[in-house]
Every structure is written in C-alpha cells, then in structure tokens.
Amino acid sequence: MGGPGGAGEAALAEECALALSYNGLAHAVMMVTPEDLEDFVVGFSLSSGLVASADDLYDIRLGGAGEARQAEIEIASRAFWALKQQRRQLAGTSGCGLCGVEALDQALPPLPVQPAVPLPPAAHLADLRPRIAEAQRLARHSGAVHAALYVDGTGALRLCREDIGRHNALDKLVGALARQRLAARDGFAVVTSRCSLELIHKALRAGLGTLVSLSAPTALSVDWARRHGLNLIHLPHHSAPRVYSPAPAREDRHP
Structure with a gap:
C-alpha cells in the first residue's frame, strides 16, 4: 500500500463544517468544500428562500x-x-402533530410560475461535456466533487x-451569479449531478430560465419544471439532448 499509484498518494477532496448564523441566530451547519465560501453563503441564502434578493x-x-x-x-x-417567524412556527407545531404538515410545506413549497425563455441554441450544447471536464479543476485533481456551471447567451x-x-x-x-451581477436568464446553468426536485427549487428561486x-x-x-416555466434539458453521454420541459408538442393526428 502507498506505492506508486497507490491509494496512499491519491489526492482527496477537501471537506469542512461551515456553521451559518443570521443576525446572531444559529441556522445551519453544512458540510462543504472550503472554496468559494462567500459565493456559497450568498447562493444558499437566496436558493433556500432566506432572503428575497442579494440586496x-x-x-x-x-x-x-x-x-x-x-x-x-x-x-x-x-x-x-421572516426567518424567525418560520423557526417559531416549526417549533410551536412540533408537539401537536402538525410538524409533518410544516415539513411538507418546506419539501413542496409554493413557488411562482416564471415567464418562459427560449431554449438555448443546439450549438451551445454540442461540445458541452468536454468543456465542462476542462473547467472542473477540483475534479481533475481529486475527483469526488460535483460541479455547477453557467453558460452565457453567447x-x-x-x-x-x-x-x-x-x-x-x-x-x-x-451566489457567484448574484455577486457578479450576471443575468441568469440570459444563459443557462448546468449541473453534473442527478437532477432532483431540490435542484429545481433552487434554480427557480435563483431566477434561472434553463x-x-x-444525469x-x-x-x-x-x-415541477413544466409547471413553473423552467426549461429542463438532459445531456446524455452518447445521444442528442433531451428536452423534458417545456413538454414536447404532440403531433396532430388526422384520420
């Protein structure tokens, strides 16, 4: 063990515990990679609905x-x-059997339907996978990390x-989009991970259009993407992009 190419020499992804407090009130402890932490704080605050805007x-x-x-x-x-009211409501219902209702409200929150934006040009997706691999500096070094990327309107x-x-x-x-004042809806975001409902929630709260x-x-x-006006595209390894939202138009059938 530990010889050339062995596990003892492999670079490993870094991880730390980040405790977040708002106006002195402890809110959460998150396990994160200790890079771009200010971007994370801004993005977590926005995508979790803790603040309405970066302002x-x-x-x-x-x-x-x-x-x-x-x-x-x-x-x-x-x-x-608003944060204190939410925490007080959760604490007040935990002893009367209603905490499950509050948990459901958080898991399936009411979110506004946003105006539709055009799908990105096919050319912007054509060579995206190798470009993403090149941009993932940490993944090339150690692996075991996910990435989220932004492709602008050009x-x-x-x-x-x-x-x-x-x-x-x-x-x-x-957080990076907000801090750099980039127009999120002019381009699109890409995630290298499984696309779960929580990521849809975050994308909608962040004002992303696509x-x-x-995966x-x-x-x-x-x-949820279809109901709330978010374009959702899957980019498989060896086939053409699949547009899941908006729903594919049905072909008219004539007798």
Whole structure:
C-alpha cells in the first residue's frame, strides 16, 4: 500500500463544517468544500428562500480554519423577521402533530410560475461535456466533487463552481451569479449531478430560465419544471439532448 499509484498518494477532496448564523441566530451547519465560501453563503441564502434578493444581505464575515468554519451573516430586518417567524412556527407545531404538515410545506413549497425563455441554441450544447471536464479543476485533481456551471447567451462557459455536495455546487453558482451581477436568464446553468426536485427549487428561486443536467431528472423534477416555466434539458453521454420541459408538442393526428 502507498506505492506508486497507490491509494496512499491519491489526492482527496477537501471537506469542512461551515456553521451559518443570521443576525446572531444559529441556522445551519453544512458540510462543504472550503472554496468559494462567500459565493456559497450568498447562493444558499437566496436558493433556500432566506432572503428575497442579494440586496438583503448586508454583510458576510467568514472565520475559522481547517475543518471548522463559521459564516456570520447580517441580513435585512424584514428577512430576519421572516426567518424567525418560520423557526417559531416549526417549533410551536412540533408537539401537536402538525410538524409533518410544516415539513411538507418546506419539501413542496409554493413557488411562482416564471415567464418562459427560449431554449438555448443546439450549438451551445454540442461540445458541452468536454468543456465542462476542462473547467472542473477540483475534479481533475481529486475527483469526488460535483460541479455547477453557467453558460452565457453567447455560448461562453463563464463560471464553474465545485463542491462535494451537489446542492452546494449549485448554491455556489447562484451566489457567484448574484455577486457578479450576471443575468441568469440570459444563459443557462448546468449541473453534473442527478437532477432532483431540490435542484429545481433552487434554480427557480435563483431566477434561472434553463437548467441542463448531465444525469436524467426524476419524474417529479420534470413535472415541477413544466409547471413553473423552467426549461429542463438532459445531456446524455452518447445521444442528442433531451428536452423534458417545456413538454414536447404532440403531433396532430388526422384520420
């Protein structure tokens, strides 16, 4: 063991615990890859519905080192009030048998239907897989990480964010888009991971118009994408892109 090419010399993905507190109130501890943490904090706050826009985030202070990190976030008073109300409601119902109802509301939240945007040109998808592989710096070095990327309206791959968690990778991308003031709906996002319902929620809250996945989506993800105006495309390894949302038009049948 540990010889040339052995496991003892293999590079491994980094991981740390990141504790997030909003206006001094502890909210969550997330296991993340310790890169682009400010992007993650912004994206997590937006895609989780904790703030309505990046303008509600007043300050982010990162601290700690190694495996234990902290993020102290100052948010607008209206956003903090809503956060406290949500936490108080969950705590108040946990002893009366209604906590399951609240959990369902969080798992299947009401989200607005967004205006449709055109599907991306086929040329922007043609060589996407090798371009993604080239952009994934951490994956080339250590593997075991997911990526979320942004392709702009010209087809240029503008952003790549990586993390051990697929949700975290998309949060980092959402945060980077917000911090760099890029128009999310002018291009599209790509995720290298399985496309679950939670990723659809995050994409909708972030205002993305199109989400491309390298793995097939779940049936519920497709249903939610169609109902809420999100373009959803699967990019298989060896076949043409599959557009799941909007729903394919049915051909008229004549006798």
